[in-house]
Amino acid sequence: MDRFIDKNNPNPLYSQISDWIREKVYSGEWQTNQQLPAEEELAQTLNVSRGTLKKAISFLVKEGLLIQIHGKGTFVGEPKVSQPFGQELISFAESMVRKGLSFDTKVIEQGLEHPKKSVQEKLGIAAEEQILFLKRVRNIDDEPVIFMENYINAAICKGIQDADFTKTTLFSEMERRSQKKIDYGVRTFEARAIEEDQAKWLSLPEGYPVLYLDQLVYLEGNIPIETSKVWLRSDKYVITSLLNR
Amino acid sequence: MDRFIDKNNPNPLYSQISDWIREKVYSGEWQTNQQLPAEEELAQTLNVSRGTLKKAISFLVKEGLLIQIHGKGTFVGEPKVSQPFGQELISFAESMVRKGLSFDTKVIEQGLEHPKKSVQEKLGIAAEEQILFLKRVRNIDDEPVIFMENYINAAICKGIQDADFTKTTLFSEMERRSQKKIDYGVRTFEARAIEEDQAKWLSLPEGYPVLYLDQLVYLEGNIPIETSKVWLRSDKYVITSLLNR
DNA sequence: GAGTGGTCTAGACCACTAG
DNA sequence: TAGTGGTCTAGACCACTCT
Numbered sequence: 182m183d184r185f186i187d188k189n190n191p192n193p194l195y196s197q198i199s200d201w202i203r204e205k206v207y208s209g210e211w212q213t214n215q216q217l218p219a220e221e222e223l224a225q226t227l228n229v230s231r232g233t234l235k236k237a238i239s240f241l242v243k244e245g246l247l248i249q250i251h252g253k254g255t256f257v258g259e260p261k262v263s264q265p266f267g268q269e270l271i272s273f274a275e276s277m278v279r280k281g282l283s284f285d286t287k288v289i290e291q292g293l294e295h296p297k298k299s300v301q302e303k304l305g306i307a308a309e310e311q312i313l314f315l316k317r318v319r320n321i322d323d324e325p326v327i328f329m330e331n332y333i334n335a336a337i338c339k340g341i342q343d344a345d346f347t348k349t350t351l352f353s354e355m356e357r358r359s360q361k362k363i364d365y366g367v368r369t370f371e372a373r374a375i376e377e378d379q380a381k382w383l384s385l386p387e388g389y390p391v392l393y394l395d396q397l398v399y400l401e402g403n404i405p406i407e408t409s410k411v412w413l414r415s416d417k418y419v420i421t422s423l424l425n426r
Numbered sequence: 427m428d429r430f431i432d433k434n435n436p437n438p439l440y441s442q443i444s445d446w447i448r449e450k451v452y453s454g455e456w457q458t459n460q461q462l463p464a465e466e467e468l469a470q471t472l473n474v475s476r477g478t479l480k481k482a483i484s485f486l487v488k489e490g491l492l493i494q495i496h497g498k499g500t501f502v503g504e505p506k507v508s509q510p511f512g513q514e515l516i517s518f519a520e521s522m523v524r525k526g527l528s529f530d531t532k533v534i535e536q537g538l539e540h541p542k543k544s545v546q547e548k549l550g551i552a553a554e555e556q557i558l559f560l561k562r563v564r565n566i567d568d569e570p571v572i573f574m575e576n577y578i579n580a581a582i583c584k585g586i587q588d589a590d591f592t593k594t595t596l597f598s599e600m601e602r603r604s605q606k607k608i609d610y611g612v613r614t615f616e617a618r619a620i621e622e623d624q625a626k627w628l629s630l631p632e633g634y635p636v637l638y639l640d641q642l643v644y645l646e647g648n649i650p651i652e653t654s655k656v657w658l659r660s661d662k663y664v665i666t667s668l669l670n671r
Numbered sequence: 672g673a674g675t676g677g678t679c680t681a682g683a684c685c686a687c688t689a690g
Numbered sequence: 691t692a693g694t695g696g697t698c699t700a701g702a703c704c705a706c707t708c709t
Contacts, residue, residue: 193697229697232477251676252706355686371660372617372635389616391633409673415616440677464694475680480695496695497687 186227194229201227206257217247217255266358283321286347289382290316293335293342301333303408305396311335313342315351318382326417329383330408337361338406347415350417355398363406366398372417379412391415428498430470439474443482446472451491451502462492462500528566531592534627535561538580538587545577548642548653556580558587563627571662573627576654582606584590600643600651608651611643615665624657637662 185195205211208304219222224234238255241247248258294314301308315331331351333341339359346354373393380387394411412422431442450456462468469479483500486492493503539559544545546553560576576596578586583603591599601607618638625632641655 195697221675230701232700233698236697249676250707252674252708254675254707332650370615370637371664372637372658374635374659390619392615392617392637413617415618420615440678475682477681478679481678494695495688497689497693499688499694544703 195236215257279319287318304405306332326384328412334405361400369395442482450536460502532563549579549650553629570628573657606645609646614640
C-alpha cells in the first residue's frame, strides 16, 4: 500500500509522487493542517532521493495544497475556495464542474467557415483554410451566464465539426481529434459594454457592462489551435485569482 | 564582468542567477529567440552546479522570459506585451515599471480612520482599531487609468500614514513598516458600470464599463494586511494572463 | 541542541532533436 | 551520432523554529 511509486513508469517520479500526495489529501487520509512526515523520512519511505521528493512537493506548494514552513515542517493547506479560472488554463465547463455547479450548453451555431482576417492572424492560417465556428451560450440555473464564439483550426482537429458540444467539452474534443495535448493559453480581460448581438443571448440590456475575454489556446509544440471571444455576466460569475508573490 | 554571482551574498545563488539572466535579456545582450549557452556550459561559466542553474532557469521559463525545448536548447522568449497583473501578485506600480512605462500618482485622500464593517471583516479587526485609508489616481501619459481605494491595517504598519505615496509604493511601504514580507493575495475581477464618485477621477461618463478588482493581501503568517478596491479603464489598460495547463 | 526545510554539488543516465 | 535538456541520486552544509 505504501508504494504506488513505480520507477519503471514512464511518468517522472516527482509527478507520481505529487499525484500520490494529492490523493492522500483528497481522500482525507491527510487532513487540513496535518503535518507531513519530514522530507528525509518521506523520501526514504518512498525510496527516492530527497531532491526528487522536494520537486514533487514544490508543485503542490505552488498550488496551495501544501504549505512549507522553514524549520517547522510541511503541512496540508486550507481547502481552496477560489476559482482557478484566472490562473490556470481550464475551460468554463471544467471550472463549473470543479465548483460543483451544474450547467447546460446551448449551441447556437456550429459549422465550417473560412477565417476572418483577425482569426487568420491568430491561428496562423490562410483565408482558404477552414475553421470550425462555434457560437454557444451556457446557463447556470436556467440563467444565461456566458456567451462564447470559438474559432478552431479544423485542419488540425479533423471531423470536429461533427461533435456534439452539448455533451462534450471543446477542450477534450480538441485534444482527442488533434492527438495532441493542450499546452497553454493567453487570456486578456476587459470590461466592455455589451453589444446588441451578444446582449440578447445573455438577456441583458444593450450597453450593460460585461467581462470580455479574448483567448488564444496552443497545443504542444506551440501550435495555435483555438481562439475565442467570451462575454461573461460578472454579476453572476466572478473570476477569482489566488496570486503568489 | 562575467561573474556578478557572489557565493557570499545571502541571496540564494539561483536567485542571483535569475536576476543576472533577466538583466542580459532586458539589456538586449541576449535577444529574442537567441539560444543560450547549453546548461552544462553556462553552469561552468558561472561556476555553479547544473542543478542550481536549472532552478534559476525554471523560474524564468515559468515567467515566459525563456523557453526550453528538450533536445534543442534554451531560448529567449518573445517579449511580453502582457501584464503579469492577472497572474502574479504585483502592484500596479511594479507592473508599470516592468513594462517600462512611466506614470504618476496623485493622492486624493490619505489618513487614519476606523474601518467600515466590510473592511473589519476582511482584515479581521475591530471597529475601534485604525486603518489607513488611501484614495489615489494613477496617470499614464497624463491620462487617468486607475482609481484605487486602499484600506491598510495601521496597527501592523506603524507610521504608514505619514508615508509619501507619490514617491513610494504601497507594497514596499507595508513590507518595510510591518517588518514582514507580503505573501499572497486574492483578487476578483468584475465588469462594472462606473459610478459618479469614481467616474470623475477617471474622466469617464457615469455608467461607462470598467474593470473592477477587489483585492485582499496577506503578509507571511496569513495575516491580512490590506484590502482594496480598484477601478481600471480597460480601454487603456488590459489585463493579460498566460495560463499553463 | 534536535529537528525541520533551504540550498548546493558532482555526477550519472535517459529522452529528445537534428544533421 | 553529437548535443541538448529532463530526471534522479547521495550527500553536504546552512538557516530557521522550538524547547
